[in-house]
Amino acid sequence: MTAVEESASPAPALEKEIGRDRRRKEDARLITGRTRWTDNITLPGMLHLAMVRSPFAHARITGIDATAAKQATGIVDVVTAADLDESLGVCINAWPITPEQVTPGHAPIASDRAAFAGEIVAVVVARTAAEARDAAELVEVDYDELPAALDLKEAAAATAENGGALAHPDLGTNKSAYWVFDSGQAGTGGDVEQAIAAARTDGIVLEREYRQQRLIPAFMEPRSTVVDPTGEQITMWSATQIPHILRFALAATTGVPESKIRVIAPDVGGGFGGKLQQTPEEMIVFALARRLGKPVKYTETRSESLMSAHHGRDQWQKLTLAAGRDGRVTGLKVELLADLGAYVAIVGGGVPVLGAFMFNAIYKFPAYHFACQTVLTNKTWTDAYRGAGRPEATFAIERLMDELAAEVGVDPLEIRQRNWITHEEFPFTTVAGLEYDSGNYEAATARAKEMFGYDELRAEQQRRRESGDKVQLGIGVSTFTEMCGLAPSRVLGSLDYGAGGWEHASIRMLATGKVEVVTGASAHGQGHETAFSQIVADRLGVPFEDVEVLHGDTQIAHKGLDTYGSRSLVVGGEAVVRAADKVIEKARPLAAHLLEASVEDLEFKDGRFGVRGTDAGVALQDLATATFAAHNLPDGMEPSIDAEATFDPVNFNYPHGTHLCAVEVDTETGKVTMRSYVACDDIGVVINPLIVAGQVHGGLVQGIAQALFEEAVHDEGGTLVTGSFVDYLLPTAADTISFQIDHTTSPATTNSLGAKGVGEAGTIASTPAVVNAVVDALRPYGVHDVAMPCTPERVWRAIQGGGAGGETPGAAAPHFDESTGMSGTVDRTTGADQ
Amino acid sequence: MIPAPFDYVAPTSLDEALAALREHGDEAKILAGGQSLLPVLRMRLNAPEWIIDLGRIDSLRGIREEGDAIVIGAMTPHSVVGNDPLVAQHAGLISAAVERLADVQVRHRGTFGGALAHADPAGDLGGPARALGAVFVIAGAGGMRQVDADDFFVDLFETAIGEDEILVEVRIPKHTGWGSRYEKFVRVEHQWPICAVAATVRVEGGTVTGAGVGLTNMGSTPIRARGVEEALVGQPASAESFAAAAGRAVEGTNPPTDLNGSAEYRLHLAQVLTRRALAAAAGLGEG
Numbered sequence A: 001m002t003a004v005e006e007s008a009s010p011a012p013a014l015e016k017e018i019g020r021d022r023r024r025k026e027d028a029r030l031i032t033g034r035t036r037w038t039d040n041i042t043l044p045g046m047l048h049l050a051m052v053r054s055p056f057a058h059a060r061i062t063g064i065d066a067t068a069a070k071q072a073t074g075i076v077d078v079v080t081a082a083d084l085d086e087s088l089g090v091c092i093n094a095w096p097i098t099p100e101q102v103t104p105g106h107a108p109i110a111s112d113r114a115a116f117a118g119e120i121v122a123v124v125v126a127r128t129a130a131e132a133r134d135a136a137e138l139v140e141v142d143y144d145e146l147p148a149a150l151d152l153k154e155a156a157a158a159t160a161e162n163g164g165a166l167a168h169p170d171l172g173t174n175k176s177a178y179w180v181f182d183s184g185q186a187g188t189g190g191d192v193e194q195a196i197a198a199a200r201t202d203g204i205v206l207e208r209e210y211r212q213q214r215l216i217p218a219f220m221e222p223r224s225t226v227v228d229p230t231g232e233q234i235t236m237w238s239a240t241q242i243p244h245i246l247r248f249a250l251a252a253t254t255g256v257p258e259s260k261i262r263v264i265a266p267d268v269g270g271g272f273g274g275k276l277q278q279t280p281e282e283m284i285v286f287a288l289a290r291r292l293g294k295p296v297k298y299t300e301t302r303s304e305s306l307m308s309a310h311h312g313r314d315q316w317q318k319l320t321l322a323a324g325r326d327g328r329v330t331g332l333k334v335e336l337l338a339d340l341g342a343y344v345a346i347v348g349g350g351v352p353v354l355g356a357f358m359f360n361a362i363y364k365f366p367a368y369h370f371a372c373q374t375v376l377t378n379k380t381w382t383d384a385y386r387g388a389g390r391p392e393a394t395f396a397i398e399r400l401m402d403e404l405a406a407e408v409g410v411d412p413l414e415i416r417q418r419n420w421i422t423h424e425e426f427p428f429t430t431v432a433g434l435e436y437d438s439g440n441y442e443a444a445t446a447r448a449k450e451m452f453g454y455d456e457l458r459a460e461q462q463r464r465r466e467s468g469d470k471v472q473l474g475i476g477v478s479t480f481t482e483m484c485g486l487a488p489s490r491v492l493g494s495l496d497y498g499a500g501g502w503e504h505a506s507i508r509m510l511a512t513g514k515v516e517v518v519t520g521a522s523a524h525g526q527g528h529e530t531a532f533s534q535i536v537a538d539r540l541g542v543p544f545e546d547v548e549v550l551h552g553d554t555q556i557a558h559k560g561l562d563t564y565g566s567r568s569l570v571v572g573g574e575a576v577v578r579a580a581d582k583v584i585e586k587a588r589p590l591a592a593h594l595l596e597a598s599v600e601d602l603e604f605k606d607g608r609f610g611v612r613g614t615d616a617g618v619a620l621q622d623l624a625t626a627t628f629a630a631h632n633l634p635d636g637m638e639p640s641i642d643a644e645a646t647f648d649p650v651n652f653n654y655p656h657g658t659h660l661c662a663v664e665v666d667t668e669t670g671k672v673t674m675r676s677y678v679a680c681d682d683i684g685v686v687i688n689p690l691i692v693a694g695q696v697h698g699g700l701v702q703g704i705a706q707a708l709f710e711e712a713v714h715d716e717g718g719t720l721v722t723g724s725f726v727d728y729l730l731p732t733a734a735d736t737i738s739f740q741i742d743h744t745t746s747p748a749t750t751n752s753l754g755a756k757g758v759g760e761a762g763t764i765a766s767t768p769a770v771v772n773a774v775v776d777a778l779r780p781y782g783v784h785d786v787a788m789p790c791t792p793e794r795v796w797r798a799i800q801g802g803g804a805g806g807e808t809p810g811a812a813a814p815h816f817d818e819s820t821g822m823s824g825t826v827d828r829t830t831g832a833d834q
Numbered sequence B: 001m002i003p004a005p006f007d008y009v010a011p012t013s014l015d016e017a018l019a020a021l022r023e024h025g026d027e028a029k030i031l032a033g034g035q036s037l038l039p040v041l042r043m044r045l046n047a048p049e050w051i052i053d054l055g056r057i058d059s060l061r062g063i064r065e066e067g068d069a070i071v072i073g074a075m076t077p078h079s080v081v082g083n084d085p086l087v088a089q090h091a092g093l094i095s096a097a098v099e100r101l102a103d104v105q106v107r108h109r110g111t112f113g114g115a116l117a118h119a120d121p122a123g124d125l126g127g128p129a130r131a132l133g134a135v136f137v138i139a140g141a142g143g144m145r146q147v148d149a150d151d152f153f154v155d156l157f158e159t160a161i162g163e164d165e166i167l168v169e170v171r172i173p174k175h176t177g178w179g180s181r182y183e184k185f186v187r188v189e190h191q192w193p194i195c196a197v198a199a200t201v202r203v204e205g206g207t208v209t210g211a212g213v214g215l216t217n218m219g220s221t222p223i224r225a226r227g228v229e230e231a232l233v234g235q236p237a238s239a240e241s242f243a244a245a246a247g248r249a250v251e252g253t254n255p256p257t258d259l260n261g262s263a264e265y266r267l268h269l270a271q272v273l274t275r276r277a278l279a280a281a282a283g284l285g286e287g
Ligand SMILES: Cc1cc2nc3c(=O)[nH]c(=O)nc-3n(C[C@H](O)[C@H](O)[C@H](O)COP(=O)(O)OP(=O)(O)OC[C@H]3O[C@@H](n4cnc5c(N)ncnc54)[C@H](O)[C@@H]3O)c2cc1C
Pocket: A831, A832, B029, B030, B031, B032, B033, B034, B035, B036, B037, B038, B039, B054, B074, B075, B100, B101, B102, B103, B106, B109, B110, B111, B112, B113, B114, B115, B116, B117, B118, B120, B122, B123, B124, B125, B161, B165, B166, B167, B168, B190, B191, B192, B193
C-alpha cells in the first residue's frame, strides 16, 4: 500500500544524472552480440533468400533461365519481376525537391533493364541460406550491355540528341531536378552577381571547384530482414534506422493496411544514414513471405552491402566567392552537380538541399546564391550519409575561407573572425534564411587555440619551412556550424518533404514503480537508452536503473519518426521531457489526495511530492503503485499517471565548434600523418559527456576518412572496384591519433534541455580541417588544393607540380577477371585459383 | 557469405596429407591458416571439392636452430614467428616484417608457410625471404626437395610447389649480427604494402660487408634487389652510399598500377624506402 511518509526524513537528494559520465546500459549486449540482431532471429519453417544481381551497370535483360536453379536441392522457388504483381510495391522517393523533378520508377526487382551493377534481377528462395546461395549461381541471365552514364559531369551534359549515355533512356535526360535559392529573391540578402562584379573591379574573386568523392556508409552490421506473415499482423524485423517510416512506405506501396503491419528494428549495428532507406530487399522479403505464407529471411553479404546499399556524397561543387581586399566576404555563389545514382532514393534528392542552408556557415555574407542540379547515373543510388549535405557544404566553405586567407595574406582564423557572426549578434538570421538561436564562435575558437598550442605550432611550421625539412607541418582550421535536430514540420513542408519532423514519447509508470520510456526515435548504436534514462531519472527523480527505454517497434512505440539528422535527443528527448512533466502533473492531484493537502501546497522535488513546510510527502513511484491498486483515488481520476507527448520543434539547432588539425607531410612520399587534433564543440548542454565523446571521436574518424582514405571507385564499365574492405579503406584505431576534445556551452533555446545535436558534428567539421592542413603544409610548393582522398600519391604529385593530384590511379586501368567477374586492381584473393 | 559445398579431410601426418593430395589432385586445396583461402571460398572465387586441412599435423609447426639456419615449420602462425627469440636474433628481418603483417587476429591464424605458398606479390614475407636467401623444403611423392628463394617464386600467386606437393618448412640462413629494417608503406595500418623494402645489412668497421635487399609489390613476384646489394658491399656505411645504391632499386621491377598507386609512383617509392631501410638497418636513423 502506498507509503505516505509522515515523519520519516526525506530521502537524500539524488545525484543529478544530466552531465554524468554514465556508461552505456546497452553496451554489454551490443558488444558481446548476445542480443536480437535481425540475423540472429530464427523462426519455425523460415525460408531464406539469395539475390541474383546484375554485374553490369546498364544492361537490357534479354532472358532469365532458372531451370537448373529450380532443380537444385532445397529450392522452393526462383522469382523474377514477372512473377510478382503490384503487391510487391515500389521504392519511394519521399522528397521530390521540385514539382518538375524527373523520378524514374524504382521497382525492387528489375524487369527488362538493370540500371546499376548490383541491381536485383532474380530472387532464389530456399530452405537454407547456403542452398539459396548455391542455386543463385545457377540462374542464367542474358544481358545486352547498354551505354552507361557514369561520369557525373558527362551525365549532366548528356541528352538524347547529343548521344551521351542516359541512365534511363526513356527519360531522355539524366537531369532530375534543379533547385535554386537566391538571397536577392528570398529577401534575405543582396544580389550575388552584383557582388561578384564589384569584387572583380575592386576586390577579390575566388573561383574554385571541389570534388566530394563518393563514399560508402559501411555500417558494421550488414542489412538483414525477416518477415513473418503468420498471425494477424505481418511482422517485419529489419536492420533499419526507420521502422516507422518503413511501415508507412510498406503500407503506401503494397496496399496492405498500415494497421496490419508491424515493423521492428531490433538492435541495429550502425547506420550513419545508410539504413535510412526503404530498400528493394525489404520489399522483396515482405512480398515473398506473403506469397509463400511462411517466414522469410534475407541477410546481405558484405560485398552486396558495399555494392547495393546506398552510397553518399558524390558532388562537384563550383564556388565563386567575392570579397573586399580586407577579406570581408561580399557574396558567395554555389553551383552543384549531385550524383543520385540510378534512382532517386527516399531522401536522396534532398541531400544537397540540406546543404543549401549551410554554405554561408557561421559568416555574415551579404549575398548568396545556391543552385543544384541532381543527376541520374548508372551507379548505386546515393542518399544520406552522416551529415547529409552539410559536410559537403562545410567542406567547401571552410576550404574557401582558407583560400581567402592565403589570398589576403592573413591567418585563417583571422579571416574567419572578420566574417563571423559575433556572439552579441544572436539570434541571427542568416543570408540563407535560418535563424541561429545561439552560439559563441569567439569562445570556442579561443579555447581550441589554447588547447592546440596554435602559436607554437605556427612557429614550428615556420622553422620547418625555412630549413627545408623533408617533413612539413600543416595546420588546418574548420570553424563549422550545422543545422540539425530534424526538423520543424512546417519547414519540411515548405521544402516539399513528404513527412513531418516531430517526435513522440510516452512514459509508463509500472505497478512496481519502475518506469518505461517509449520513444519514437530508433537507436542503432547512439546510446538513447542511457541518455534518455538520465533525462527521465532527473525529471521524475527516480533511480537511473529504474528507467527502461523502449524503441524500434511500431507496436510498442506506435508513433515516431525515427533516428537521423542528429534529432533523437533534441527532438525525441524533448518529447520525453514533456511526457515526464505530464506524468508529474497527472500525479499531483493524487498526491494531494493521499496527503490530505491542497494541490497548491505541494512541491515536487527529487521524485517526491512534499507538503510545503512539513515533512509529509509521497514518492512518485509509490503513486504509480497507488494507481495500479486504484483503491483510493480522487473522485473522477483515471487510474493512471502515464502520459505521452509529441514535440514538433520550432527551429533547427545549430551546433558549432572550432576544430584545429596539425598534419605532417612526408614530402618525399606524400604520406600525411596526423600529428594533433583539437575539437572544441559547442553542443549546448551535455547530457552524457562519455556518449558525446564517443560521438565526437567516431564522427571525427569518419570525416578524417573522407579527407585521407575512403573513396568508392568504379571502373570504366561501372563496376565497383572498391567492392571489399581490402580496397575500400576504412581507417581503424591504428590510423588515428588521440583526439583532444572540449566544449564551450551556449545552450540551445529551442528545447528545454538546452541541448544541440552531436551525432554528425565531428564528421561535418573534420574533413575540411584535415584537407586544409594538408594544403597548408604544401603552400610553399605552390599547391592550393589536393583532391580527396588526399592519398600519398596525390600529395606527392601535387608537390611535383601536378595540381590537385589527379584521378585515382587504377580506376581507369582496372584489372577485370573474366573467370570471376570480379573487378579489382591486384585482387588479393584470386591467388587461390592458381 | 557462404562458400560452395566441399568435402573436408584433416590428416594427422604429412604422408596422409600427401596421399590425400594425390588422390584428389586438382580438385583439392590445402588449408593452412585460412586467412587467404577462406575469403576466396566465401566470395566464391574458387570452389574446390576437397579441403585438406594441415592443422592437425604437429610436425609442420615449430621453430628450431639447425647449424647455420633457423628452420620455421610451414604451419607456424605469424604470431609465434613474430615473438620467437631465435628468429629475432638470427633473422631479425623476419621479425620486423611479421610485426607489420596484417592485424592481430590474422597473425594468430595465418601461417608462415601459408603466406609464402600463397605467393601474393604484396605479401609481407616474400621480400624478407628473398633478402635473406631462404630455402624452401617441399615434400612430394618422391620425398623432400629444397628450392632456393630465387627459384621459389614463379609468378603472381604461383610458386615452385607442385600440385601434389606440400611446403614443409623454410630454412633461413642465419644473419646473426646483421642490422635489419622492414620499410612497409601503407595508407592504413591493416593493409598489404603498397610497396615494401626488406633490408638487412652487415657493417664492419664502418664498411658494408654484406647486404640483402628484397622488394615487395614491385612486380609479379617478390624481387631481390641485387643491383642495390652490389652497389653497397664494400662501400662506407654512409648516407651517400645508401642514397646512391637506392637508385638501383628500380632495376628489374615491373610494379603494378592500382587504387593505391601508379607504377610510376611505386618506382619512386621503392627508391625512397630502400634508402631509408638501408640507413636504418645500418643504424644511421631514418636516412
Ligand atoms: C584481413 C587480412 C589482412 C591481411 N593482411 C596481410 C598483410 O598485410 N600482409 C600479408 O603479407 N598478408 C596479409 N594477409 C594474408 C595473411 O598473411 C595470410 O595468413 C596468408 O596470406 C596465408 O596464410 P594462411 O596460413 O592463412 O594460408 P591459407 O589461406 O590457408 O592458404 C593460402 C594458400 O596457400 C596454400 N597453402 C597453404 N599452406 C600450404 C603448404 N604448407 N603447402 C602448400 N600450399 C599451401 C593454400 O592451399 C592456399 O592456396 C591478410 C589476411 C587477411 C584476412
